[in-house]
Amino acid sequence: MSVKAIFRQSSPIPVGTTALLLVSTINMGQICGSFLLAVLTLALSIPDTAQTVVSNIQALDSKAFCATDQPLYADPDGKPVWLDTDSLLKSATHCIAPEMPALARNVRIEGYVSVDILVNDKGKVWCARLVSGHPMLASSAINAAKDWAFRPMKQDGKAVWFYGHLRFHFSTGDIKKDENPCTVAHW
Secondary structure (H helix, E strand, C coil), X not given: CCHHXXXXXXXXXXXXXXHHHHHHHHHHHHHHHHHHHHHHHHHHHHHHHHHHHHXXXXXXXXXXXXXXXXXXXXXXXXXXXXXXXXXXXXXXXECCCCCCCHHHHHCCCCEEEEEXXXXXXXXXXXXXXXXXXXXXXXXXXXXXXXXXXXXXXXXXXXXXXXXXXXXXXXXXXXXXXXXXXXXXXXX
């Protein structure tokens, strides 16, 4: 049963007025209010849902997922060396900034997202996993990290795999002077 039909059954229509006009005039406030309530309910429930999603991502995409039996860039004790964002930027041959997700832009979500990467001996990102950050920004950061490429790392004259930490900044403002455009998502 349509809104128009319900209106006709519940109230007489004044002479010279169409039912459609009355429905849109009388019930539009209720419809808008209901829509606003639904949007607010969804927005307030996103953090709980998103935390569940992040937990699941981390459970599925654990350190074991980014493990390798290939030779790794390591310190003299044989422990893997993790390169920070600045070091990775210096050795990057191709970098791409994450895109600001439309919903995150609309609700003005800002912040940092950290992603761990494992780079193979050819300089391609083999895997990327979320370390921290807002769940609505996570997939954009991971997808951007997967598109980066680096000069192959060598140790003792041989190409080796290496680990790194990428930190992306999602901002609704301008890029700061000390930030690299490859690590900033803005609108």
